[in-house]
Amino acid sequence: MISSSPNMFNLIKIKNMKEKIALIDGDSLLYFEMGKPTLEDAIDSLDHRLHEMIDRCGADKYAGFLTIGKCFRYEKAKTREYKGNRKHGNKPIIFYALKEYLKQEWKFEYIPELEADDLVAVYSTENTMICSPDKDVLYQVPGTHYNYRTADFIETTPTEAKIFLWKQMLMGDPTDGIPGIPKVGLKTAESWLKKVLPPDMPAFVLEKYIEKFGNAEGICKFAETFRLVYILKSKEDVLRETGIELKDLVINDVKPLNENEWL
Numbered sequence: 001m002i003s004s005s006p007n008m009f010n011l012i013k014i015k016n017m018k019e020k021i022a023l024i025d026g027d028s029l030l031y032f033e034m035g036k037p038t039l040e041d042a043i044d045s046l047d048h049r050l051h052e053m054i055d056r057c058g059a060d061k062y063a064g065f066l067t068i069g070k071c072f073r074y075e076k077a078k079t080r081e082y083k084g085n086r087k088h089g090n091k092p093i094i095f096y097a098l099k100e101y102l103k104q105e106w107k108f109e110y111i112p113e114l115e116a117d118d119l120v121a122v123y124s125t126e127n128t129m130i131c132s133p134d135k136d137v138l139y140q141v142p143g144t145h146y147n148y149r150t151a152d153f154i155e156t157t158p159t160e161a162k163i164f165l166w167k168q169m170l171m172g173d174p175t176d177g178i179p180g181i182p183k184v185g186l187k188t189a190e191s192w193l194k195k196v197l198p199p200d201m202p203a204f205v206l207e208k209y210i211e212k213f214g215n216a217e218g219i220c221k222f223a224e225t226f227r228l229v230y231i232l233k234s235k236e237d238v239l240r241e242t243g244i245e246l247k248d249l250v251i252n253d254v255k256p257l258n259e260n261e262w263l
Helices: 027-033 039-056 093-104 116-122 135-140 158-171 186-193 198-213 215-229 235-242
Strands: 021-025 061-065 128-131 143-147 152-156
Touching: 021 027, 021 039, 021 116, 027 039, 027 093, 039 093, 061 116, 116 128, 116 135, 116 235, 135 143, 135 152, 135 158, 152 158, 158 186, 158 198, 158 215, 186 198, 198 215
Parallel strands: 021 061, 021 128, 128 143
Antiparallel strands: 143 152
């Protein structure tokens, strides 16, 4: 398990860069399995799901991540509480047991200040494949990814990733309680951006914020929204937002489902 101190995030360097590595955003896995009748059923289903995921990605190794605690975005959100519109009722005990299982048995890692979304994006390289059902990761990070909710592979080009980011900037993200520009929905955002080249999108979106809110408030809301919707994609991004100096990625061998067989 990672030390509770963010600056003690000491990781092992990848020795063989030719190995294909699955980077797993583990947050949704907990929700997928927490409704099982028993913990044994949930663990069995979780193990099979992870093996199937890694197998489909053709990966030799994997690294898994979880979101634990409130990330840096909660402090950056001034207009509205980050993820404040989500229900926070009590989760079944299986949810917490599975979280511990992923940490202890599958060696899933976490940093309290960061979300799993950020960690899979930061460590994404040519020899990795992100496994996540989260639209922010699938469409804001360039590369070929695996959506383990739908069992589909998603190819996102660098240009498509930029367009998706600036579309989010205009719309906000209701799922996470990020307002964006009022009354700007998907159709409006897509219509506006069709007329703009990707390099000009930052200035265009900033102009829309200023038109709506005025100079000072528009610039502040633009900056706030960007820090909330932007998925961190480099160690430099992490250092800027959290002060954490990330080291190299630790990877794990894929264990068989039991002593005698692989999936």
